Amino acid sequence: MKIGAIEAGGTKFVCAIGDEKGNVEQQVRIPTTEPGETMESVTDFFLANEVDAIGVGSFGPIDVNKNSKTYGYITSTPKPGWKDYNMVGFLKQKLNIPVSFTTDVNVAGYAEAMQGAGVGKSNVLYWTIGTGVGAGYIQNGEFLQGISHPEMGHILLRQVKGDNYKGKCPYHANQCFEGLAAGPAIEERAGKKAIELASDDPIWDYVADYAAQACVNATLFLRPDIIIFGGGVIHQEHLIKKIRVKFEKYLNGYVTTPDIDKYIVRIALDDDAGIKGALLLAVKELAESK
Template identity: 55%
Template sequence: MTKLYGAIEAGGTKFVCAVADENLNIVERVSIPTTVPEETMSDVFKFFEKHEVQAIGIASFGPIDVNRKSSTYGYLTNTPKPGWKNYDFLGEMKKRFDVPYAWTTDVNGAAYGELKKGAALGKDSCVYLTVGTGIGGGVVINGKVIEGYGHPEIGHIIMRRHPEDKYEGKCPFHHDCLEGLAAGPAIEARQGGVKAYDIPKDDKAWEIVAYYLAQACVDLTLTLSPEKIIFGGGVSKQEQLFPMIRESFKKQMNDYVPTPDLDDYIVHVELGDDAGITGCFLLAMEAE
């Protein structure tokens, strides 16, 4: 009898729910708008009621509580998404489906998918950075998703400013963190409201963005020493960024530590929009 596994990639805009067999062949997949928990989760429950799954992997937008010792383990915590703050996501799933669960962040799910089936295939470690409306990062070291008291919030590491950047930063918490200086809304604000995809590819703006993304890569290399750094998200679809990031990384690192060849070290996501859901399936299989 074929075993089936469930996956939920829970995003701030949509939830992708899917069921697949042990070979990752998709049986059914749906996209559900992220509105309020009562509406969205009702559709999630209806979807999984149709399938008998062995385990479910959930990779959620956050912040979320991943600390198993915490009284709010499995909750979304301080999210700005209306209605979702302090929502017991995992608890509500467990009330309805008595199966093993994997519970992690959306970016950790994507990092795990890329490690096992994507750009970091054959490696033991990687960092996945999504650069879009916000910036988030997932980390897998020695084949394990990194979590501790909480989960990594790489998008909020503090940046040393580009010498020509006068923009104050978009993040309401930290101003000049990585997200505050290099996410889509920051790029747009720096350019006086011009959308990132409308900015000419040779504009100075991209040099500034590349500087911050490269600086993040330097910081991650020095702290985690991953075998790959993988970029996803809408901003990273600007292909001209990658040579600029690698060049800036080389300057900022200044030959301090050895790294793999940069063309093979700082790369674009390979699984695209399927990275997260793939990671969810793989984590579900491990949770069984």
């Protein structure tokens, strides 16, 4: 059995061929230009390398409600040309195979739940802090979603005293998690790349504080078994310890959680999580389509 996977990002599409266990055998990177050009290149790759099903993790917002008329669409994205684009429809028309479609953060979270830090856990919350902030929640192998996927990167937080940053989110400025702590917010605050900041730079205290606030909120309304952080910002390994300390301060013993060192953790699969998750979801979609 050959399985396909697509990580659809704002700058590039990663397309891969793998097996039902999530092992990658071949992959290519295709620049994200306009939909016609990009998607023709994507489908050409899979026409030349036939697969039984494809899993897609896409930038968004997207429509993941299978009862919706616009299921499978990229919806209100600011990415030029991609607004209201029917990605699943195009893939099915060209390839005529089952397609699993969800967010880019969901595919990574699913891989972590199935093969990474969340193995053996029934309730897994996965956050990514990178160019944006997003989250996916996997409960007993299924995604938590209502009329669409959660947008937990835009939960409202309290700005830390002393942090006078105006915020980066075009919708919520300095009021939401993404606006305060995503990579572009860190870099605009610092005037240089996040990777250039020393580990004791006070900006990291702000970022850890906002992540801890988000973890407290999630703990109270989701009660996960584990909270896993991924994304480029989490390459700063000192951050997890800072988040744990601030989390315990804010939660203040109100409810019990697992041991903190096992409750708030780093991603285990690193950069492989997205593609692995897309492969595993394609297998699931294939089984459900029969």
